[in-house]
Structure formats: C-alpha cells, structure tokens
Amino acid sequence: MKLLRRSWPWWVVLGVVLAGLALWGLQRAREVEVVAVTRGPVVQSIVATGRVDTPARITISSQSAARIEEVLAREGDRVSAGQPLVRLRSDEAQAALDAARAALREAEGRQRQLERVQRPVAEQQLAQARANLEAARRELERARELVAQGYVSQSRVDEAQRQVDTARAALASAQAQAEGAREGGIEAELARTRIAQARANLASAEARLDTLVLVAPADGIVLTRAAEPGDTAQVGRALLTMARAGATRIVATVDEKNLRWLAPGQKASALADAFPGRPFEAALTWVAPSVDLQRGTVEVWLAVARPPEFLKPDMTVSVEMVVARRDSALVLPAWAIRDAETGANPGAHVLLMRDGRALRQPVKLGLRGVGIVEIVEGLAEGDPVITPESGALAGERVRLPGPRARLNMGEAPGTR
Numbered sequence: 001m002k003l004l005r006r007s008w009p010w011w012v013v014l015g016v017v018l019a020g021l022a023l024w025g026l027q028r029a030r031e032v033e034v035v036a037v038t039r040g041p042v043v044q045s046i047v048a049t050g051r052v053d054t055p056a057r058i059t060i061s062s063q064s065a066a067r068i069e070e071v072l073a074r075e076g077d078r079v080s081a082g083q084p085l086v087r088l089r090s091d092e093a094q095a096a097l098d099a100a101r102a103a104l105r106e107a108e109g110r111q112r113q114l115e116r117v118q119r120p121v122a123e124q125q126l127a128q129a130r131a132n133l134e135a136a137r138r139e140l141e142r143a144r145e146l147v148a149q150g151y152v153s154q155s156r157v158d159e160a161q162r163q164v165d166t167a168r169a170a171l172a173s174a175q176a177q178a179e180g181a182r183e184g185g186i187e188a189e190l191a192r193t194r195i196a197q198a199r200a201n202l203a204s205a206e207a208r209l210d211t212l213v214l215v216a217p218a219d220g221i222v223l224t225r226a227a228e229p230g231d232t233a234q235v236g237r238a239l240l241t242m243a244r245a246g247a248t249r250i251v252a253t254v255d256e257k258n259l260r261w262l263a264p265g266q267k268a269s270a271l272a273d274a275f276p277g278r279p280f281e282a283a284l285t286w287v288a289p290s291v292d293l294q295r296g297t298v299e300v301w302l303a304v305a306r307p308p309e310f311l312k313p314d315m316t317v318s319v320e321m322v323v324a325r326r327d328s329a330l331v332l333p334a335w336a337i338r339d340a341e342t343g344a345n346p347g348a349h350v351l352l353m354r355d356g357r358a359l360r361q362p363v364k365l366g367l368r369g370v371g372i373v374e375i376v377e378g379l380a381e382g383d384p385v386i387t388p389e390s391g392a393l394a395g396e397r398v399r400l401p402g403p404r405a406r407l408n409m410g411e412a413p414g415t416r
Contacts, residue, residue, distance in 0.1 A: 029356065030392050030396055031390075032401075033389070033390050034353055034385055037380065037382060038330070039329065040331055041325070042373075043322060043325045043370075044369055046254055049253075051316055052311055052313055053249050057243055059238045060085055060240040061214075061237055062214065064233075068088055068230060068231045069089055070087040073240060074222065075222055075223065079216040079220060081217065084214070086227065087213055087214075088233055090212040093212055107198040111191040114187055114188065122174070122181040130174075133170070136166070143157045219245040220244045226239055250270060253295070254297060259291075267284075267322065268319045268320060273318070278310070280308050281304070282319060287299075329367070329374045330380075331375065334373045335371075349363055350386070356397055357396065358386055359395075
C-alpha cells in the first residue's frame with residue numbers, strides 16, 4: 001500500500017510555532033496580584049502614650065524633729081493656700097515665744113523709763129550742778145577779797161577753791177549723764193538696741209512656732225499621706241504630698257521621625273486607659289528642644305483645657321494628634337510600598353505591572369495615614385502595583401492569575 005503524504009502551508013506551520021512559543025512564555029510568567037493607585041482622602045496623625053502631669057508636686061515636710069500632734073488632711077482632700085495640714089508638738093516653742101514677748105516688754109519699759117524719768121532727772125541734775133558751780137565761784141571771789149582786806153586767812157581761799165573744783169567735776173558728770181539720756185545719746189541708743197534685739201528674738205520665736213504648724217503653700221489636692229498623730233517628724237521626711245492646682249497637662253513621648261510634623265497649637269484627642277469610652281480634647285503646647293539619645297524620642301506637653309472629673313495625676317493616657325490632611329490625594333496601601341522608610345528618597349519604590357513585566361518605579365511619598373500612604377510623584381491614578389507578597393522581581397515576566405486583576409485598595413493579598 002502506498003502512503004499518501006499531505007503538506008501543510010507554511011503560514012499554518014508558523015502560526016502553530018508562534019502559538020506554542022506564546023503558550024510556553026505564558027507558562028513561564030509569574031502569577032502576581034496587584035493593587036491600583038486610587039484617589040481619596042488621607043489624614044496623618046501621630047499616636048503617643050503619656051501620663052497626666054500636674055504643674056507642680058509639693059512635698060510637705062518638717063524643718064525640725066518633733067512629735068506629730070495632728071494630721072488635718074487625707075488623700076484626695078482639696079486644700080487652700082495657708083490651710084493647716086499638720087500640727088507638731090509646740091509647748092517648748094510656745095514657752096520660748098512667751099519669754100521673747102516678756103523680754104520685749106522689758107526693753108520697751110526701760111526705754112519709757114529713760115524718756116520719762118532718767119532724762120528729766122539728768123537735766124535737773126545738770127541745772128543744779130551749774131548753779132552749784134556758779135555759787136562756788138562767787139564764794140571764791142569773796143574769799144579772795146576778804147584775804148586781800150586782811151579779814152580772813154589764806155585757808156579760806158583754799159577751801160573756796162576746793163569747792164569750785166568739786167562743783168566743776170559735778171557739772172561734768174551731770175553733763176555726761178544728761179547727754180547720754182538725750183535723744184541720740186548712748187543711753188538712748190542702748191535702749192533702742194535692746195528693743196531691736198528683743199524684737200528679733202520674738203520674730204525668731206514666732207518663726208520657730210510657725211514651723212510647727214505645716215500649712216498648704218498653695219491651692220491643690222493631697223496625693224499621699226505618710227504620717228499619723230504620735231509619729232515623730234524627721235527633718236526633710238515627707239509627711240504629705242500634694243499637687244498644686246492649675247492647668248492639667250499630658251506629658252508624652254513621640255518618635256523623633258515625627259518631629260517635623262509637630263507644631264504648638266495642634267489639636268489632639270486623648271483617651272485614658274482606665275476610661276476608653278470617654279475621650280477628651282488636648283492641645284500641643286511645648287516640644288522639647290532636644291531628643292532622648294537612648295530612646296530616640298522627643299518629649300511633648302499637651303494642655304487639657306477642660307479636664308474630665310475622672311482624670312487623676314500620673315494616669316496613663318493615649319493621645320492622637322492630627323498633623324496633616326489631604327481631601328484628595330493619590331494613595332496606596334502602606335504594605336504595597338517597598339523601602340517605604342526612606343520616605344522621599346529614591347529608595348522608596350513599587351513594582352508596576354506594565355506590558356507583562358515587573359517594572360521598578362521610584363516614588364516620592366507624602367502623608368501617611370492609617371494603613372495608607374500618599375503618592376506625591378511616580379505614579380498615576382489606576383496604575384497597577386504588584387504586591388510584595390507576589391515575590392516578583394524587577395524585569396521579571398508577570399501575569400495575573402485570572403482574567404482580571406484584584407484591584408482592592410484596602411485588602412491585603414491572601415485575605416479573600
């Protein structure tokens with residue numbers, strides 16, 4: 001039997017070969033999943049954890065060792081400036097105060113005696129001494145005349161001279177006493193000095209007594225009580241701790257990479273861990289001028305204008321500060337960006353699916369919201385971005401697993 005051979009046209013053979021090559025290439029291409037660049041709002045916020053702080057924390061302690069007689073405040077009590085908080089034993093200090101008051105009264109009495117008795121008497125004695133001296137001088141003149149006339153002996157003149165000398169000495173003494181008793185004299189100065197010293201001793205005794213009554217230095221609230229009646233107060237040992245009344249603030253730490261977004265006046269939402277369903281408002285007021293070298297964080301203060309009643313000192317709170325917002329921006333899921341931590345540097349990039357291949361495309365990033373990142377440069381709306389989980393490499397042939405790409409903006413691959 002003779003076999004019949006049939007020849008095929010060349011174009012048919014060429015089509016079969018090309019189809020086979022295409023099928024072989026398709027089978028070699030990597031299956032990938034993609035997400036599309038979309039347009040939408042993006043809000044960047046900074047979340048930090050901090051604690052409730054008070055403007056000042058005051059420690060109430062004694063300046064001397066003494067027994068505690070009364071403790072007049074407990075934890076949680078609101079106190080006013082000058083309100084007594086602790087009373088210490090004061091009988092010895094009270095006795096010293098009474099003695100100081102008596103010494104002052106004595107010094108003031110001596111001054112009154114000087115002014116009302118000694119000074120007038122000294123003036124009178126001075127006048128009498130002057131009169132006595134004048135009389136002694138006249139007597140001396142008469143004695144001299146009588147001696148010259150021969151009526152008396154020289155001894156009469158000598159006696160008169162002695163009387164003049166005695167009267168002159170008495171006058172000098174009277175003058176010294178009068179000058180000392182006068183205003184500005186030595187006796188007057190001594191009287192004033194005694195009064196000043198007595199007043200200083202009195203002030204010291206009053207201050208000593210005051211230190212035995214510990215009072216609130218300012219309005220505030222008592223936080224801790226570490227003393228009871230009968231205890232012995234030691235110098236410098238805390239008896240009470242109080243928080244000074246004033247504006248409530250939150251002290252938090254923020255990662256230094258967010259420092260460029262912070263500015264005083266930014267609004268924040270705060271939430272206490274103990275009351276998660278009751279948020280309250282706060283505002284950024286201060287950013288530390290330096291960064292913590294060990295932790296790479298910066299300290300910030302947030303003022304709470306209307307603190308809720310449940311807020312207490314040292315309570316742990318979380319704050320969220322909205323630092324930027326775009327109502328319409330090109331966005332991608334944050335997990336779709338490769339080397340995203342490099343920010344605007346050329347290292348941040350994506351893999352685009354274009355003409356059946358994975359193309360490395362540098363991108364410039366903008367705001368970072370919750371799970372999404374703003375694309376400032378490098379991509380257009382609708383561009384298909386290969387997910388990192390697909391394992392594709394730049395330049396590699398790629399294909400979709402089905403007739404359509406999965407272009408779901410908010411869902412990570414493998415969740416369906």
